[in-house]
Amino acid sequence: MLFxxxxxxxxxxxxxxxxxxxxxxxxxxxxxxxxxVVNPTHSLKYAPTxxxxxxxSAEQGVLPPCRHHEAVHDPQLVPCTCPLFSCPWExxxxxxxxxxxxxxxxxxxxxxxxxxLATDMxxxxxxxxxxxxxxxxxxxxxxxxxxxxxEGHPQFFATMMLIGTPTQADNFxxxxxxxxxxxxxxxxxxxxxVLECVDSVISDGDCLVLNTSLAQLFSDNGSxxxxxxxxxxxxHNAEDEM
Amino acid sequence: MLFxxxxxxxxxxxxxxxxxxxxxxxxxxxxxxxxxVVNPTHSLKYAPTxxxxxxxSAEQGVLPPCRHHEAVHDPQLVPCTCPLFSCPWExxxxxxxxxxxxxxxxxxxxxxxxxxLATDMxxxxxxxxxxxxxxxxxxxxxxxxxxxxxEGHPQFFATMMLIGTPTQADNFxxxxxxxxxxxxxxxxxxxxxVLECVDSVISDGDCLVLNTSLAQLFSDNGSxxxxxxxxxxxxHNAEDEM
Numbered sequence: 001m002l003f004x005x006x007x008x009x010x011x012x013x014x015x016x017x018x019x020x021x022x023x024x025x026x027x028x029x030x031x032x033x034x035x036x037v038v039n040p041t042h043s044l045k046y047a048p049t050x051x052x053x054x055x056x057s058a059e060q061g062v063l064p065p066c067r068h069h070e071a072v073h074d075p076q077l078v079p080c081t082c083p084l085f086s087c088p089w090e091x092x093x094x095x096x097x098x099x100x101x102x103x104x105x106x107x108x109x110x111x112x113x114x115x116x117l118a119t120d121m122x123x124x125x126x127x128x129x130x131x132x133x134x135x136x137x138x139x140x141x142x143x144x145x146x147x148x149x150x151e152g153h154p155q156f157f158a159t160m161m162l163i164g165t166p167t168q169a170d171n172f173x174x175x176x177x178x179x180x181x182x183x184x185x186x187x188x189x190x191x192x193x194v195l196e197c198v199d200s201v202i203s204d205g206d207c208l209v210l211n212t213s214l215a216q217l218f219s220d221n222g223s224x225x226x227x228x229x230x231x232x233x234x235x236h237n238a239e240d241e242m
Numbered sequence: 243m244l245f246x247x248x249x250x251x252x253x254x255x256x257x258x259x260x261x262x263x264x265x266x267x268x269x270x271x272x273x274x275x276x277x278x279v280v281n282p283t284h285s286l287k288y289a290p291t292x293x294x295x296x297x298x299s300a301e302q303g304v305l306p307p308c309r310h311h312e313a314v315h316d317p318q319l320v321p322c323t324c325p326l327f328s329c330p331w332e333x334x335x336x337x338x339x340x341x342x343x344x345x346x347x348x349x350x351x352x353x354x355x356x357x358x359l360a361t362d363m364x365x366x367x368x369x370x371x372x373x374x375x376x377x378x379x380x381x382x383x384x385x386x387x388x389x390x391x392x393e394g395h396p397q398f399f400a401t402m403m404l405i406g407t408p409t410q411a412d413n414f415x416x417x418x419x420x421x422x423x424x425x426x427x428x429x430x431x432x433x434x435x436v437l438e439c440v441d442s443v444i445s446d447g448d449c450l451v452l453n454t455s456l457a458q459l460f461s462d463n464g465s466x467x468x469x470x471x472x473x474x475x476x477x478h479n480a481e482d483e484m
Contacts, residue, residue, distance in 0.1 A: 182475070
């Protein structure tokens with residue numbers, strides 16, 4: 001009996017996922033974009049300050065001194081960049097992608113423009129929605145996080161990080177776009193390198209930030225669709241801004 | 243002696259304003275946009291809930307029951323829409339612009355695209371930066387407000403309102419754009435009518451919202467430049483979103 005109940009539950013979940021995917025496809029089909037349904041993951045081992053002091057050293061090409069990696073001596077080894085867990089893994093940048101896929105089951109998508117459909121936005125903070133995006137010969141990590149920076153006031157933070165060095169990251173621009181109910185919000189920036197910690201990017205607020213009320217305006221039936229595009233960046237200077 | 247000190251202070255203020263205007267012009271000159279320096283105004287008579295219950299009735303074309311206008315009986319009369327003061331004035335929509343200019347000294351600018359340069363972003367909340375924008379045969383009110391929605395955590399809220407009816411407002415789309423340090427943030431929406439209260443738009447969070455850290459990333463020497471553009475809106479539907 002328990003077996004049949006579980007089977008029935010699994011079938012219902014599949015129908016629900018299929019329905020969400022169908023809805024997203026209907027909305028975004030005009031643009032011909034690939035829609036990826038991303039389910040939330042609770043950060044059970046959430047450690048908000050694990051890389052708090054790492055940013056400056058990462059900018060200088062040195063590894064961030066994450067608390068659980070204090071024993072790292074080889075400068076060519078990168079600690080696990082998955083923001084979900086205090087994972088003890090470390091390895092070379094080239095094998096970070098396979099570690100994230102195999103150990104943390106993070107999906108990877110191909111394409112210049114994709115739609116990230118985060119489900120169950122109502123879940124309590126802290127919650128993460130994560131996917132990898134393969135584009136222009138590189139892999140990027142998209143992190144959407146629901147977090148209470150101020151107690152009792154959860155916010156959503158979305159950023160994109162290059163699985164590469166800060167120098168490589170400077171060659172790209174990423175764009176996150178929300179579009180619903182005649183409202184449109186766009187964020188464009190240079191991706192950070194995964195050598196810098198996603199926690200510090202979020203605590204700096206240097207990413208797309210949404211209050212709960214704004215997130216609700218953009219979400220549809222508890223799911224938030226974020227259009228993602230990555231381009232190679234042009235030379236910027238103060239004169240040509242805006 | 244006091245007279246000379248005051249004169250000297252006024253000259254210094256003028257030089258400071260001229261310098262800010264020059265800087266903004268230099269940054270935005272490539273786009274040929276009109277730059278308007280907007281100084282902050284403290285909301286001394288700030289009444290955050292004065293129109294809290296007004297939104298629904300304004301949507302239906304009825305006047306918002308602002309607390310200080312409870313005695314209004316003529317449905318053709320509009321209470322003062324200036325969000326700075328609990329102003330007892332009331333009049334027809336056609337004379338709202340001249341009231342705002344003459345009584346509240348709010349500047350009006352012409353042009354399809356302008357740059358709103360808000361100075362002294364560091365001032366404590368509540369603070370407003372306000373300007374009128376004349377475009378496409380209508381007048382719009384741009385309000386940037388620094389407010390502590392959550393105690394101890396000031397945020398910036400920017401919105402544009404049409405000095406006209408909600409039906410007229412539906413014909414337009416406004417865009418607010420921040421652009422600095424290889425980061426770009428764009429907000430596009432349909433303007434609200436001034437018959438709806440700016441306080442309720444901000445409390446709903448249905449506007450451009452910036453945390454202090456994000457505002458600092460976009461500001462230059464304490465001033466925040468917001469590019470503004472207004473267009474007539476096209477027909478939207480769910481199929482063509484994104």
